[in-house]
Amino acid sequence: MIHFDQATLIYRPPHAALKDVSFSVTASEMVVVTGPSGAGKSTLLSMITRELVPTSGRVVVAGRDLTAIRRAEIPLMRRSIGVVFQDFRLLRHRTIEDNISFVLRALAWPAARRRERTRRVLEWVGLAHRANDLPETLSGGEQQRIAIARALAPEPRLLLADEPTGNLDPERSFEILALFREIHARGTCVLLATHDRMLIERAKVRVLTLQAGRLARDEAPR
Numbered sequence: 001m002i003h004f005d006q007a008t009l010i011y012r013p014p015h016a017a018l019k020d021v022s023f024s025v026t027a028s029e030m031v032v033v034t035g036p037s038g039a040g041k042s043t044l045l046s047m048i049t050r051e052l053v054p055t056s057g058r059v060v061v062a063g064r065d066l067t068a069i070r071r072a073e074i075p076l077m078r079r080s081i082g083v084v085f086q087d088f089r090l091l092r093h094r095t096i097e098d099n100i101s102f103v104l105r106a107l108a109w110p111a112a113r114r115r116e117r118t119r120r121v122l123e124w125v126g127l128a129h130r131a132n133d134l135p136e137t138l139s140g141g142e143q144q145r146i147a148i149a150r151a152l153a154p155e156p157r158l159l160l161a162d163e164p165t166g167n168l169d170p171e172r173s174f175e176i177l178a179l180f181r182e183i184h185a186r187g188t189c190v191l192l193a194t195h196d197r198m199l200i201e202r203a204k205v206r207v208l209t210l211q212a213g214r215l216a217r218d219e220a221p222r
């Protein structure tokens, strides 16, 4: 699903934010990317969505070489990826239901299917009863669950999340972790970036550790 081949990213020469990073993740895996602040975690995620293109090396996602992909192909490629941002990025003046349905409308899903899918993902994250409320009336953990529901709505093959528990207390963090595990168990490839040690201990998944832009460790689940 994800293949990095000696990928290097330089924002401003000569400092490389990612340097010679190579790893592969299969479609059936769940992986955590960790490392100290500034190690390159968000940079790595942005290369998977092709917001950033490697300065050298190669990034291949779902069989597409993102260093060679044509501009016109990028939107289609992004549709197969769900992204959960740390700051949620929910639309403030739209209801929860609209926040999710909006994404499906952009993908030209017909109205009936949109409604059905929106209800399904909201039930799944346990927030169907809040469908008509505005995001600001939800707690941080609840908003995070909405952001996850929105990312999952188009049935992506790959789910990326950058610090998905960054704003949550340990209890809520474990709920979110459980949700990601369930998403993975249902057949979605999941890649989380986090520096939450407790979460990583509990997750029992493969852990890639970045240090100053280099892949320092690649540990199998314990």
Ligand SMILES: Nc1ncnc2c1ncn2[C@@H]1O[C@H](COP(=O)(O)OP(=O)(O)OP(=O)(O)O)[C@@H](O)[C@H]1O
Pocket: 011, 012, 017, 035, 036, 037, 038, 039, 040, 041, 042, 043, 044, 195
């Ligand atoms: N747009 C940018 N322009 C220049 N340098 C950048 C840019 N974005 C990130 N960097 C630098 O690249 C390095 C990696 O940043 P990145 O955001 O990927 O780290 P991170 O591991 O996600 O950190 P955090 O845990 O704080 O989110 C850092 O040294 C950062 O200062």
Ligand SMILES: [Mg+2]
Pocket: 041, 042, 043, 162
């Ligand atoms: Mg980051």
